[in-house]
Amino acid sequence: MSLRSVILVALADEDRSGYEITKDFETVLGYFWSASHQQVYRELKKMDEEGLVACRVEPQGSKPDRKLYSITDRGREDLLAWLQAPPAHPPVRSPLLVKVYGGMISGPEPLEAHIDTFYRESEAALNGFKAIEEEHYPEPVEEMEDWKKLAYLTLRFGMLRRQADARWASEAREILRSIMAPDREKSPKKNKP
Amino acid sequence: MSLRSVILVALADEDRSGYEITKDFETVLGYFWSASHQQVYRELKKMDEEGLVACRVEPQGSKPDRKLYSITDRGREDLLAWLQAPPAHPPVRSPLLVKVYGGMISGPEPLEAHIDTFYRESEAALNGFKAIEEEHYPEPVEEMEDWKKLAYLTLRFGMLRRQADARWASEAREILRSIMAPDREKSPKKNKP
DNA sequence: CACGGCATGTAACAGGTTACATGATTAT
DNA sequence: ATAATCATGTAACCTGTTACATGCCGTG
Numbered sequence: 001m002s003l004r005s006v007i008l009v010a011l012a013d014e015d016r017s018g019y020e021i022t023k024d025f026e027t028v029l030g031y032f033w034s035a036s037h038q039q040v041y042r043e044l045k046k047m048d049e050e051g052l053v054a055c056r057v058e059p060q061g062s063k064p065d066r067k068l069y070s071i072t073d074r075g076r077e078d079l080l081a082w083l084q085a086p087p088a089h090p091p092v093r094s095p096l097l098v099k100v101y102g103g104m105i106s107g108p109e110p111l112e113a114h115i116d117t118f119y120r121e122s123e124a125a126l127n128g129f130k131a132i133e134e135e136h137y138p139e140p141v142e143e144m145e146d147w148k149k150l151a152y153l154t155l156r157f158g159m160l161r162r163q164a165d166a167r168w169a170s171e172a173r174e175i176l177r178s179i180m181a182p183d184r185e186k187s188p189k190k191n192k193p
Numbered sequence: 194m195s196l197r198s199v200i201l202v203a204l205a206d207e208d209r210s211g212y213e214i215t216k217d218f219e220t221v222l223g224y225f226w227s228a229s230h231q232q233v234y235r236e237l238k239k240m241d242e243e244g245l246v247a248c249r250v251e252p253q254g255s256k257p258d259r260k261l262y263s264i265t266d267r268g269r270e271d272l273l274a275w276l277q278a279p280p281a282h283p284p285v286r287s288p289l290l291v292k293v294y295g296g297m298i299s300g301p302e303p304l305e306a307h308i309d310t311f312y313r314e315s316e317a318a319l320n321g322f323k324a325i326e327e328e329h330y331p332e333p334v335e336e337m338e339d340w341k342k343l344a345y346l347t348l349r350f351g352m353l354r355r356q357a358d359a360r361w362a363s364e365a366r367e368i369l370r371s372i373m374a375p376d377r378e379k380s381p382k383k384n385k386p
Numbered sequence: 387c388a389c390g391g392c393a394t395g396t397a398a399c400a401g402g403t404t405a406c407a408t409g410a411t412t413a414t
Numbered sequence: 415a416t417a418a419t420c421a422t423g424t425a426a427c428c429t430g431t432t433a434c435a436t437g438c439c440g441t442g
Contacts, residue, residue, distance in 0.1 A: 002288050003401075009295045019421050032290030039402065041423060064410055064421050083299035087288040087307055089314075091430095095195050095280040097225030097350055102202045103343045106276035114280055121282075146372050150296045153368060157290055157361050164357035168350050175346060179339050196429075212393050232430065234395060257393050257438055284402095 001082065003043055004052070006033045008071055008079040011053060015070040018044050031154045044069055052078055100172070108180045115176060119169035126162040129155060194275065196236055197245070199226045201264055201272040204246060208263040211237050224347045237262055245271055293365070301373045308369060312362035319355040322348060 006029060010021050021044075022037040024030075035043075044067075047053045052075035058068045071079070096118060103111045137144070137152050144152060199222060203214050214237075215230040217223075228236075237260075240246045245268035251261045264272070289311060296304045330337070330345050337345060 001400090002286065002291065005295075006291050009291060009298070012295070012298055017421075018423095022421095029294075030285075032285060032287045032294060034284035034286065036403075037421090038404090038423080043401095045423095066421065079295070080299060083292050083295050084303040086310065087292055090286055090288070091227035092223070092225060092351075093195065093227065093283055094225045094350075095283070097347045098195065098199050098202060099276050099280055100343055100346050101222075101225060102198075102205070102272070102276050104340050105202070105205055106273060110277040117279065141368055142371060147297050149368050149372060150293055153293050153361075153365050154290045156364060157287075160357040160361045161354070164353040168346075168353045171349060172346050175334055175342050178335060179342060194428095210393075211395095229431070230393095231395080231432090236429095238395095259393060 002033070002088070003035055003039065004047060005079055005082045006035070007040065007043060007047065008052065008075050008082075011069060011071040011075070012079065015068045017058075017066040017068055019066065021069075028151070031158050047075070051075075103179075108176055112173070112176050112180065115169050115172045119166055119173065122162045122166040122169060126159060126166060129159045129162065133159070195226070195281070196228055196232065197240060198272055198275045199228070200233065200236060200240065201245065201268050201275075204262060204264040204268070205272065208261045210251075210259040210261055212259065214262075221344070224351050240268070244268075296372075301369055305366070305369050305373065308362050308365045312359055312366065315355045315359040315362060319352060319359060322352045322355065326352070 007021060010016060010024050010029060016024070018037065018041045022035075022040050025033065025035050025040070044053065044055075048055050048069070051072060053069045054072050055067050055069050057065050059065050096114060099106070099114055100111060132155060137148070137155070141149060141152065200214060203209060203217050203222060209217075211230065211234045215228075215233050218226065218228050218233070237246065237248075241248050241262070244265060246262045247265050248260050248262050250258055252258050289307060292299065292307055293304060325348060330341070330348070334342060334345065
């Protein structure tokens with residue numbers, strides 16, 4: 001039920017079209033949720049049927065018509081209840097770590113490549129976040145408006161995660177080097193002793 | 194296609210039953226993947242049909258029969274190809290951060306509770322990992338066998354992540370306190386200015 | 387004899403991905 | 415012209431969750 005709630009959050013302040021909400025998932029909402037336009041349209045339709053949102057068609061002269069959705073009282077109630085309920089913990093699912101764990105089967109070479117890319121991506125994402133921080137949050141936290149503090153916290157989460165990821169990747173690179181080191185006797189590959 | 198591959202990794206060293214693989218997801222595999230027994234059984238059935246695994250029924254005297262699965266050559270080929278391909282990046286989906294972002298709607302009280310729980314859970318998980326480290330990986334990394342280095346890396350990932358989570362939670366708590374502080378004029382709630 | 391662990395599944399549903407499809411407007 | 419962006423959707427499929435279901439064994 002999370003997608004519904006994210007959409008309701010997006011609609012809480014201003015009416016938006018499915019297209020705009022999709023764009024939000026590529027920007028602000030993207031720090032903590034992702035959804036494709038197909039998902040958004042499908043969900044909005046269901047939510048309309050269930051009375052959580054209302055829909056009106058807005059003709060806009062030259063451009064194609066758009067369907068503007070607004071949150072209803074029922075929608076607001078549902079959202080409030082969801083926000084107050086303790087959050088679910090999405091289960092861990094990391095393809096990268098599966099590949100690490102299976103490293104004895106693939107051999108260390110592909111692993112080194114994966115981890116290297118992961119390191120670079122983590123660093124790049126971190127730098128991206130830092131740039132956003134400088135541009136949009138230059139003032140000290142205490143001086144931010146309340147809503148801005150909350151948005152900042154979601155950015156901050158991404159930064160700390162990516163930092164941890166980059167740190168792990170460099171550790172992993174070191175350890176991998178010791179596996180790949182050629183000056184060792186070759187023993188038969190076995191995953192468990 | 195990741196679930197298939199994780200199952201193949203689990204079968205790479207020794208034949209296992211669906212039940213045993215399910216248990217693996219609660220232990221070793223649990224650091225980087227999760228799946229329910231329903232998923233495991235369903236997937237094994239499909240993989241059998243597609244010739245990635247072979248199945249034989251093992252009667253074991255008193256206890257109920259079990260179906261032992263083993264990886265086939267086709268399975269090994271598929272797994273190797275998958276391990277070598279660059280890993281997919283699962284999209285971010287964090288219910289907690291959605292609730293943070295929607296904090297102006299719910300008010301800070303429930304948020305404080307969510308973040309507090311998150312902090313405690315992160316710390317607890319971290320301590321759990323540290324205990325496992327002491328018990329199962331007491332020797333210096335350089336002295337570990339290759340396969341053990343890889344397993345250690347998956348543990349290490351969990352540790353660094355949880356550490357980052359805990360750090361974020363304490364930052365968040367501080368910032369939240371400044372929102373909740375009662376010695377401020379009350380302004381009308383608005384998510385965006 | 388009740389309960390937890392072993393061992394296996396089916397069915398329905400919810401959520402997410404991929405592919406396909408349409409048509410207008412605006413910028414190069 | 416043609417490509418990008420705006421704006422909307424359908425259909426099929428895959429993956430994950432929840433609920434239901436069965437039956438044996440060993441321990442207290």
